[in-house]
Amino acid sequence: MxxxxxxxxxxxxxxxxxxxxxxxxxxxxxxxxxxxxxxxxxxxxxxxxxxxxxxxxxxxxxxxxxxxxxxxxxxxxxxxxxxxxxxxxxxxxxxxxxxxxxxxxxxxxxxxxxxxxxxxxxxxxxxxxxxxxxxxxxxxEDSHFFDTPQGFNQWADGRKELRLEYYYRELRKKTGILMDSPKEPSGGAWNFDSENRKPWRGSTSDLPVPVSLPEDQIVAEVRKDLAVAMPDLPGKQHGFRWPITPAAANHHLHDFIENRLPRFGDYQDAIVAGQPFMHHGLLSSSLNLKLLNPRDVVAAALDAYNKGAAPINSVEGFIRQILGWREFIRGVYWREGPLYQDRNALHHTGSLPEWFWTADTDMKCQSDAIDPVLEYGYSHHIQRLMITGNFALTSGMNPKAVSDWFLGMFVDGVEWVTEPNVIGMALHADGGIVGSKPYASTGRYVKKMSDCCKTCRYKPEVKSGPEACPMSVMYWDFFMRHEERFTRNARMFHIKRNLERFDDQERSQIKYAATELRKSLGLAGETP
Known part of the structure; x- marks a missing residue:
């Protein structure tokens, strides 16, 4: 050709x-x-x-x-x-x-x-x-999306808080997607989050293998040009698996609908070492480049539901990412304007550690989350939010530096989707515009949702000493540093109660452990 x-x-x-x-x-x-x-x-x-x-x-x-x-x-x-x-x-x-x-x-x-x-x-x-x-x-205006920036602003104007759930419900009603009647959602509930938090306990051999199409002449030509123009870009050059045409993207969509959507809901939050794809769609780059129309993607999921090929928790959970979260994040991006990228409500200034570029860290969960980024330009949303983003938040990394890393190192990186997800959702640097509370967790969450801790030298339950889990240490140090801000938040009451149980000695041990960790991990910068 x-x-x-x-x-x-x-x-x-x-x-x-x-x-x-x-x-x-x-x-x-x-x-x-x-x-x-x-x-x-x-x-x-x-x-x-x-x-x-x-x-x-x-x-x-x-x-x-x-x-x-x-x-x-x-x-x-x-x-x-x-x-x-x-x-x-x-x-x-x-x-x-x-x-x-x-x-x-x-x-x-x-x-x-x-x-x-x-x-x-x-x-x-x-x-x-x-x-x-x-x-x-x-x-x-871009007809690719279900809503426009103007439509989002009309919904947002006059609200004290912008919350995805209410916007998502509004779009469900407006489009009729997953609605049994104008006021009744399909399945009797607006979301099925409570059913979608199962860890994977099966064999990795039972996980579906996503389709991967061979490279064509266009990709080969671009490789030759990059070898001349930009030979030193980071990340692995082999293993390219991403669609570059609508036809290839649709092939990937149908592979997901048939082979991974049925169990997507149950295991969308699960993490398994060496298995970055799990039951995920791998469609975000095709959607963000507009190779796929989100209406076609939603229609394919609905068709699977109507035929009994996929359960409501999987279909609703997937559609919420397309119709809900994707539209909400874009609305926030255009509403907040170009200065949003510089938001730093928590005054974090820590630098990115070297292992963000190498995955060379003895924190098993972090190396497992960054390995596929280097290999494919990809990790799934829980690895992004609750592993890499979580640690960047609690350890005090600079939000702009973290956002730039996510924007550049992921194949689906486009500014409108990356900035609010990182600045707002992952790092809470926008002061609560995207999320009402920080998405932070200790190593106990990682232990519950993954198998990483089994082969890690750190112990999630330990908060000080050589076996102290960096995820847990940084979590408690983060909330002690920002105690006044977050203990006023009603959604953080359980954190306040736990902090009140720490005596002065335990607080000092956590603070010392966090300081030493920042030094050993190369996290330069002041922490408030």
């Missing part, structure tokens, strides 16, 4: 309207793309700054560039004119704004447009390019 891309001649032409498409907008079914005027050029650019600020996992860059090239090829095959700039092109300035300006002048653009992109920075780059060119700019 010919994977070459048609570009414009360098002279001006009648093609004067320029529509910018970013790497997370690869949706030919988008009404804006399908209804572009005939004199429109689609502009797509690969820039190195997208992989260096913050630094990106090799496979994340490989995925984005491969999927972009596949999309550009699809557009040209359907008659759309595309101007495509590769990362190895000699004229490439390697920033979005400069490339948009350069290419728009080359084309002779009289106006710029784009669908709302996945970051404030990307949107600003197009707006500023239009200003520099002194031409009009039009922003289109």
């Amino acid at each position: 010919d994977h070459s891309l048609r570009t414009l001649d360098h002279g001006r032409s009648t093609l004067s309207l320029v529509h910018v498409v970013f790497g997370d907008q690869l949706n030919r079914q988008c009404s804006v793309i399908s209804e572009l005027p005939k004199n429109t050029v689609v502009l797509m650019v690969e820039v190195s700054s997208a992989s260096t600020k913050p630094v990106s996992h090799y496979q994340r860059t490989l995925l984005f560039l491969s999927a972009m090239r596949a999309f550009a090829q699809e557009l040209t095959e359907h008659g759309q004119r595309v101007h495509y700039v590769r990362i190895t092109d000699a004229e490439n300035t390697h920033t979005f704004q400069d490339e948009i300006v350069r290419c728009s002048r080359l084309i002779g653009a009289t106006s710029l447009s784009c669908v709302r992109p996945g970051s404030h920075q990307a949107l600003t780059s197009v707006q500023d390019a239009a200003s520099a060119l002194q031409i009009p700019f039009q922003l289109h």
Whole structure:
């Protein structure tokens, strides 16, 4: 198959309207793309700054560039004119704004447009390019999502707190998804969280193996370009398994629905050493790049439920991630604005330890959570939140540094989804906008939900001494450091009661153990 891309001649032409498409907008079914005027050029650019600020996992860059090239090829095959700039092109300035300006002048653009992109920075780059060119700019809302930023704001305005559960119920009612009647949810309940917290106690041989498709010529070409342009990106280069086309993404979707959705609900929080995929969908990168339509994903899950192929706790738990959490997080991102990324309500300044880049730590749960990040650019949501994110929170790591690591090192990293999940959900650095309390736990939670502790040298029940579990030590140290803030929170009453049981000696031992751990783990920085 010919994977070459048609570009414009360098002279001006009648093609004067320029529509910018970013790497997370690869949706030919988008009404804006399908209804572009005939004199429109689609502009797509690969820039190195997208992989260096913050630094990106090799496979994340490989995925984005491969999927972009596949999309550009699809557009040209359907008659759309595309101007495509590769990362190895000699004229490439390697920033979005400069490339948009350069290419728009080359084309002779009289106006710029784009669908709302996945970051404030990307949107600003197009707006500023239009200003520099002194031409009009039009922003289109993204029909990929169930709701718009404006719709989210209408729901959020006047509320004292923004809570996922209430927004999710509103969208269920509005769309009719998993509703038996306008007011009655399917299965008689809005969620089935209480059924979805089982640890895996079976054999690893009983876990389903997700489908993995062979690499094609486009991926091979991108690999060659990266070897020249960015050979030193972190993460493993082999083992690439992520879809780069809608057809491949749909193949992965059907594999999940058939083979993993039925037990997804029961075991969505379970952790097994060396088994990063478990019963998870592995669809987030395809959704975030728009290779999959969330309506199709939800419809496939509903079809399995209606046919009796998947139980309500699995289907509702999965749909809540798509219809609920994904939409809620995006709403928060656009509502809070570009300064959200700098929120640091707890004044944490600790640096990221070296083992975030190597997985070389004797904390078994941490090494098991970071290993698949280095291997695939992936770990599942409980490893992200309750293992890596949990420890980053309680040990006092700088929120922006942690957020940048998550954004760059995961193949599904797009700013709108990463920032609120990390800054808000994992690190509570937004002061409670996303979550009403910190999502923190001791090593006891890890022991309950995983098999990591069986081969770890630390003991979850121990809070001081050489066998003290760092997860437990940092947990108690965190709540002692922020005792005044969190003991006023009604949801933290049990924490307050436990802290009241600690005498001065036990508090001193925990504080000393935490200080020594920070030194030994390379967590430089002040902790309040």
